Amino acid sequence: MALTLTKESPARLYPGGSLRTYQGSNPAAGTVTFSESVPAGKVWYLLAFSVVLVTDANVANRVPTLQADTGVLTDSIWRSGPAAAQTASLTWTHAWGVFDVNVSQASSDLADMNPIPPDFPIPAAYRLTVTTLAGQAGDDYAAPLIHVVEFND
């Protein structure tokens, strides 16, 4: 997958860092595991990650989980999943941030809000990976938005 930088400015809360918003690649429909890698020579501190998932009509309970890994799917250094599953034929926004809460959707709110560890360095070539327990062939993720503080390694 590839990253597109959409905005950048100096980071005051992280002196010496650069506050950057990236848009990741848009996974093809049915791609329920996808990753974006930290660019070469950089270290990321992740502030927020947001992605929309449209589920197909197959009856299943999808559980999107965000993990940081070393470049190998099974080698995660942290993982954060939602408090509730997304069912068939729904469009949800899955948001991760440096929250202290893990809140699933309410009946009117097609979204969840999940915590990520604060101030956790993610070095170059490590990845942010979304996995989806019970993902279906017609499930369709949009391009993720990734908001980070970036340092030169």
Place this chain on the structure above:
Amino acid sequence: MALTAGRRNPVRGVRIGGRLIPRGQLISYGGSTPAPGALSRETIPTGKVWIPLVIFSAFTADANVANRTPYLTYDDGTNVFFRSKAAGLTAAGTTHNQVWATWDASTVAANSDAVQENSLPLIELRDGDRITITAANAQATDQVGTPRYLVVEYDA
């Protein structure tokens, strides 16, 4: 929409949530009042950087039977990169004061206390970034109240 600056005080460096807030100006801004059924959206002023500490807005649900969930987003002018939702639902004919702040809790208030405390991590917003307050399942004449923002402001 438009912002009106209120009280202004220097911040000399305080620690919130384990992170040092650099020296800046603590400013209270009022936003515009949205029309019924419309969202609230304000843009970080040109040449400024904000660190929002508290964002407040009342949300009043009209008489249509539905459960609304107010939520707040940050975007870079186009792309939403952050989202934080209210701790609970707002039913028909109800007003809840929605408070997003840098505390460690997201709680639903008791019935006698029409306040919902919602989570707001420390995130810097840049010149041109936008803060939007709206609600999932909003109805035609639901009212997002005039927002207020307590921020630490810097020159970009």
